[in-house]
Amino acid sequence: xxxxxxxxxxxxxxxxxxxxxxxxxxxxxxxxxxxxxxxxxxxxxxxxxxxxxxxxxxxxxxxxxxxxxxxxxxxxxxxxxxxxxxxxxxxxxxxxxxxxxxxxxxxxxxxxxxxxxxxxxxxxxxxxxxxxxxxxxxxxxxxxxxxxxxxxxxxxxxxxxxxxxxxxxxxxxxxxxxxxxxxxxxxxxxxxxxxxxxxxxxxxxxxxxxxxxxxxxxxxxxxxxxxxxxxxxxxxxxxxxxxxxxxxxxxxxxxxxxxxxxxxxxxxxxxxxxxxxxxxxxxxxxxxxxxxxxxxxxxxxxxxxxxxxxxxxxxxxxxxxxxxxxxxxxxxxxxxxxxxxxxxxxxxxxxxxxxxxxxxxxxxxxxxxxxxxxxxxxxxxxxxxxxxxxxxxxxxxxxxxxxxxxxxxxxxxxxxxxxxxxxxxxxxxxxxxxxxxxxxxxxxxxxxxxxxxxxxxxxxxxxxxxxxxxxxxxxxxxxxxxxxxxxxxxxxxxxxxxxxxxxxxxxxxxxxxxxxxxxxxxxxxxxxxxxxxxxxxxxxxxxxxxxxxxxxxxxxxxxxxxxxxxxx
Amino acid sequence: xxxxxxxxxxxxxxxxxxxxxxxxxxxxxxxxxxxxxxxxxxxxxxxxxxxxxxxxxxxxxxxxxxxxxxxxxxxxxxxxxxxxxxxxxxxxxxxxxxxxxxxxxxxxxxxxxxxxxxxxxxxxxxxxxxxxxxxxxxxxxxxxxxxxxxxxxxxxxxxxxxxxxxxxxxxxxxxxxxxxxxxxxxxxxxxxxxxxxxxxxxxxxxxxxxxxxxxxxxxxxxxxxxxxxxxxxxxxxxxxxxxxxxxxxxxxxxxxxxxxxxxxxxxxxxxxxxxxxxxxxxxxxxxxxxxxxxxxxxxxxxxxxxxxxxxxxxxxxxxxxx
Numbered sequence: 001x002x003x004x005x006x007x008x009x010x011x012x013x014x015x016x017x018x019x020x021x022x023x024x025x026x027x028x029x030x031x032x033x034x035x036x037x038x039x040x041x042x043x044x045x046x047x048x049x050x051x052x053x054x055x056x057x058x059x060x061x062x063x064x065x066x067x068x069x070x071x072x073x074x075x076x077x078x079x080x081x082x083x084x085x086x087x088x089x090x091x092x093x094x095x096x097x098x099x100x101x102x103x104x105x106x107x108x109x110x111x112x113x114x115x116x117x118x119x120x121x122x123x124x125x126x127x128x129x130x131x132x133x134x135x136x137x138x139x140x141x142x143x144x145x146x147x148x149x150x151x152x153x154x155x156x157x158x159x160x161x162x163x164x165x166x167x168x169x170x171x172x173x174x175x176x177x178x179x180x181x182x183x184x185x186x187x188x189x190x191x192x193x194x195x196x197x198x199x200x201x202x203x204x205x206x207x208x209x210x211x212x213x214x215x216x217x218x219x220x221x222x223x224x225x226x227x228x229x230x231x232x233x234x235x236x237x238x239x240x241x242x243x244x245x246x247x248x249x250x251x252x253x254x255x256x257x258x259x260x261x262x263x264x265x266x267x268x269x270x271x272x273x274x275x276x277x278x279x280x281x282x283x284x285x286x287x288x289x290x291x292x293x294x295x296x297x298x299x300x301x302x303x304x305x306x307x308x309x310x311x312x313x314x315x316x317x318x319x320x321x322x323x324x325x326x327x328x329x330x331x332x333x334x335x336x337x338x339x340x341x342x343x344x345x346x347x348x349x350x351x352x353x354x355x356x357x358x359x360x361x362x363x364x365x366x367x368x369x370x371x372x373x374x375x376x377x378x379x380x381x382x383x384x385x386x387x388x389x390x391x392x393x394x395x396x397x398x399x400x401x402x403x404x405x406x407x408x409x410x411x412x413x414x415x416x417x418x419x420x421x422x423x424x425x426x427x428x429x430x431x432x433x434x435x436x437x438x439x440x441x442x443x444x445x446x447x448x449x450x451x452x453x454x455x456x457x458x459x460x461x462x463x464x465x466x467x468x469x470x471x472x473x474x475x476x477x478x479x480x481x482x483x484x485x486x487x488x489x490x491x492x493x494x495x496x497x498x499x500x501x502x503x504x505x506x507x508x509x510x511x512x513x514x515x516x517x518x519x520x521x522x523x524x525x526x527x528x529x530x531x532x533x534x535x536x537x538x539x540x541x542x543x544x545x546x547x548x549x550x551x552x553x554x555x556x557x558x559x560x561x562x563x564x565x566x567x568x
Numbered sequence: 569x570x571x572x573x574x575x576x577x578x579x580x581x582x583x584x585x586x587x588x589x590x591x592x593x594x595x596x597x598x599x600x601x602x603x604x605x606x607x608x609x610x611x612x613x614x615x616x617x618x619x620x621x622x623x624x625x626x627x628x629x630x631x632x633x634x635x636x637x638x639x640x641x642x643x644x645x646x647x648x649x650x651x652x653x654x655x656x657x658x659x660x661x662x663x664x665x666x667x668x669x670x671x672x673x674x675x676x677x678x679x680x681x682x683x684x685x686x687x688x689x690x691x692x693x694x695x696x697x698x699x700x701x702x703x704x705x706x707x708x709x710x711x712x713x714x715x716x717x718x719x720x721x722x723x724x725x726x727x728x729x730x731x732x733x734x735x736x737x738x739x740x741x742x743x744x745x746x747x748x749x750x751x752x753x754x755x756x757x758x759x760x761x762x763x764x765x766x767x768x769x770x771x772x773x774x775x776x777x778x779x780x781x782x783x784x785x786x787x788x789x790x791x792x793x794x795x796x797x798x799x800x801x802x803x804x805x806x807x808x809x810x811x812x813x814x815x816x817x818x819x820x821x822x823x824x825x826x827x828x829x830x831x832x833x834x835x836x837x838x839x840x841x842x843x844x845x846x847x848x849x850x851x852x853x854x855x856x857x858x859x860x861x862x863x864x865x866x867x868x869x870x871x872x873x874x875x876x877x878x879x880x881x882x883x884x885x886x887x888x889x890x
Contacts, residue, residue: 094795106786121794156884
């Protein structure tokens with residue numbers, strides 16, 4: 001065994017031109033060096049825009065123009081990979097170096113069967129053909145823990161779950177027994193409940209086949225579980241590198257510490273995420289005053305703010321001339337109450353009916369059976385239109401996708417206040433200053449109120465969404481997976497903001513998420529849902545420390561645990 | 569599948585009835601066939617006799633039901649002008665139109681799609697820009713003008729190809745076809761190219777935009793990362809995906825070619841059904857026009873059905889929809 005590392009990158013710099021002449025450039029990677037030994041698993045961690053994926057693409061010659069490899073050296077088994085021809089890369093890709101994409105649903109071609117896609121990789125990189133290739137494909141799927149491997153070959157990607165598709169991508173990546181696999185966020189697009197087992201499969205495969213892995217992720221928690229060595233990147237620049245346990249126990253950089261603090265823990269409920277947040281320099285007093293004015297209406301009764309009684313939802317596909325009518329029960333007889341100032345979490349996998357409950361409470365979805373009592377009244381029984389409107393406006397929503405939930409043709413400020421204008425609750429000249437007040441309150445700059453949504457990052461857009469819901473001075477906000485589309489660090493910032501706002505204005509939140517750790521950090525009480533039924537409804541501590549239902553226990557077991565991080 | 573076909577048949581039945589109603593009553597408003605068929609020497613009595621002979625003396629709705637009743641039994645009526653069964657007239661001319669349309673479509677697809685894929689992949693190259701320039705010109709200049717230019721260049725100056733007629737025909741399955749002889753093919757060339765220019769341009773643009781959309785999908789990069797050769801990626805991963813929109817448009821275009829190649833057929837004196845339709849509308853030859861349009865409607869329904877089947881064949885996501 002000689003000492004040549006499997007892969008060595010020296011001072012790699014990759015740029016994107018920012019203008020057409022190319023005089024102004026963005027350095028996606030700035031002077032990055034790293035090393036992978038054979039059989040080793042290394043992690044590259046950083047937020048979006050850190051240039052993590054660019055490294056993987058540069059290694060395999062997959063950088064799309066206008067990205068440009070400006071300088072640096074990439075050596076694989078001692079041979080330079082910089083400037084190879086497409087044909088030379090072809091013999092390397094799949095064969096020597098495998099690649100795993102973030103989202104398996106988009107990495108697999110939707111119009112080709114799983115079999116076609118696995119077998120073409122086998123045929124491209126090995127001598128096996130026809131029946132041999134077919135048999136080998138089945139073996140590969142079995143090794144990647146795909147059940148009913150033979151049947152799956154006939155299926156198309158859309159017929160399988162995301163977790164299964166990702167296992168199939170693994171099978172493709174290991175087909176030619178490559179020496180290195182680049183795994184670019186291999187579990188980010190999957191449901192939290194399956195992330196753990198999918199990741200374990202990847203680790204198992206690499207150990208069986210002696211394959212080195214470069215694991216690229218924004219979630220330092222994933223690194224903690226899997227990698228021997230970790231590189232931390234920010235804005236394309238090197239921040240810190242060392243053996244994983246050293247970095248996790250004694251991080252030398254503030255940035256690494258903040259990344260670690262942003263991972264939501266399931267073991268312990270923290271008051272806030274310990275981030276080094278920048279101070280809000282904007283003047284928030286007018287915004288605070290606007291929201292506190294409303295508080296006077298609060299009554300001191302002990303009645304719950306919201307009571308959901310025996311709520312059910314059946315979706316019916318109407319019958320057509322030649323097709324019988326079909327029905328699907330999304331929610332089955334759910335009961336719960338939410339007290340003033342409380343945060344209640346609903347947790348469950350996709351399709352468990354958790355969002356449907358929120359939509360019925362807000363009146364966005366018709367109620368099939370049961371009732372929703374809010375502020376002591378059932379919306380269906382309110383006949384006075386003014387009261388009805390006030391009733392509806394005091395319930396607001398923060399949506400899951402910060403990209404599609406803002407009107408792209410309206411400025412941030414207009415997005416925040418246009419609802420108030422429609423209801424004639426504010427006049428035009430006051431709307432502008434109110435939007436700025438609210439933006440300052442959610443940690444955005446007042447002067448950005450005139451910018452269009454596309455000028456903001458995902459986390460900032462979600463802040464605009466929060467400001468929009470606050471504009472109505474609501475008593476109750478339904479948060480529908482507000483952070484699931486965001487990076488962990490952005491998520492932590494946003495969750496801190498929600499916690500602060502709740503304390504300041506005693507808001508009542510109904511928080512829906514598939515991520516148990518987020519629920520653990522955010523909620524006072526938790527409802528566990530599966531297939532439309534509420535299985536368990538208990539305090540945060542009871543659910544996470546003494547779960548009663550077997551399903552809750554299985555969900556908790558599927559969650560990754562990071563003892564190493566617990567101290568932060 | 570059977571349920572789907574039944575549904576389609578039901579829809580096409582309704583369509584045929586609506587179509588026949590619109591055309592039948594529409595043509596009644598346009599003019600009186602008796603006036604078109606009679607010349608100056610006709611007396612009033614002659615005209616009444618003619619109307620009785622053609623069944624035009626009866627109330628309009630009764631005329632419609634007589635006609636519709638006949639049609640249900642496969643009788644599409646008799647032409648007022650030619651005094652021959654309509655179906656016979658149409659079938660006699662249909663092969664000429666079909667062969668010219670299909671040839672044009674084949675030329676259009678086999679040149680347009682490769683050009684489109686090429687210019688989609690090499691988007692910024694000079695060649696791609698030149699191709700796109702010509703297809704834009706081809707797309708936006710009128711069909712009849714292109715026909716005249718073709719005749720001037722290839723028939724008048726170069727004298728390579730004949731400019732009118734169908735040439736020699738040979739018989740196959742009891743039908744006369746021009747493409748079976750060299751002379752016939754020569755006669756087909758100019759009208760087919762005339763029809764094909766527009767199709768080439770359209771296919772190029774469709775294939776180009778499809779290619780550019782698919783090219784940046786993650787599964788294309790992933791296919792490269794798998795180590796698959798460029799040619800194979802284009803043939804399997806790209807072509808399969810861009811064919812989905814192309815098939816839809818091509819289906820409708822074939823229908824359009826067969827039904828409405830009137831201008832080209834007129835310019836090149838091609839004895840197809842397009843010319844028959846034009847003449848019949850002119851003469852208010854109601855049985856021919858109604859039967860023609862109903863047959864065309866049926867043809868479009870059939871083409872759409874074939875397109876849907878191919879669609880499902882190409883895109884498994886549609887196949888598995890309930």
